Amino acid sequence: MRDNNDMPGHLARRFQQIAVAIFHAEVEAAGYDLTPVQYAALAALQQNPGIDQATLAGLIAYDRTTITGVIDRLVQKRLLVRMASARDRRANVLEMTDYGHATLEGVVPAVEAAQKVMLRGLTAEETTQFLELFRKAISAVNDLSRAPLKTAARDA
């Protein structure tokens, strides 16, 4: 049996674990309190204003049942609000607050810095190659995830 630490599954867990630690370090150093998933939710909302919770879950490839907790914390932090949909009274749409927009804008440099730290071991050419292969590998197995990534579907 080969070394377990060389398996793709181990490398995936390892890289994700370090990526999260780096994200927190950079974001906290910049004076913000935001997890990677909270950041992803805000960024997706800014690009797709007025979507509902289920649509947001698909956009950031997050489980429909666990996205509720993420939204709850963003609401508690006053970064977004749930509002009744104009089209469907039973549905809530998500709207970022002004504070949410300001926070997202303010935190972006730290998030970008974190991305650079994550790949500091690779040259520019290797980084391009690595990210290309990463995307290719992921897109071939997207349907095997319990929370597949979906494109924006604002009428869903």
Place this chain on the structure above:
Amino acid sequence: MRDNNDMPGHLARRFQQIAVAIFHAEVEAAGYDLTPVQYAALAALQQNPGIDQATLAGLIAYDRTTITGVIDRLVQKRLLVRMASARDRRANVLEMTDYGHATLEGVVPAVEAAQKVMLRGLTAEETTQFLELFRKAISAVNDLSRAPLKTAARDA
């Protein structure tokens, strides 16, 4: 701002998420009930028999405080036992049971199959390249993790 879904941090979360789903699907289909971390712990123990919990945590890059829960579940499943160390009575060393060895041996084909599924989108050449870049990227940031990977230190 570039698309958040293209960032290394997002790709890391996404790949890890799918890798775990694939691991569970393959392992369950083979009739086993084992999480990726439980598997990693068993595999590391087989290669390093008689180590203690803190050493095991380092070997699989797992947090010292959360490794206890992993060990508890493996003990509940009768895959391993905690035994008093011959050298130090206050310390417990971990020993796999016969059932643990048989389970590990039995589950390996499913784990190997899962690794192949994870990278099914890449050619053989791309796989080699991807894993090489993955290892290189990780080794450059290992020290930034809250639970750095350590080599075996049986006397720790």
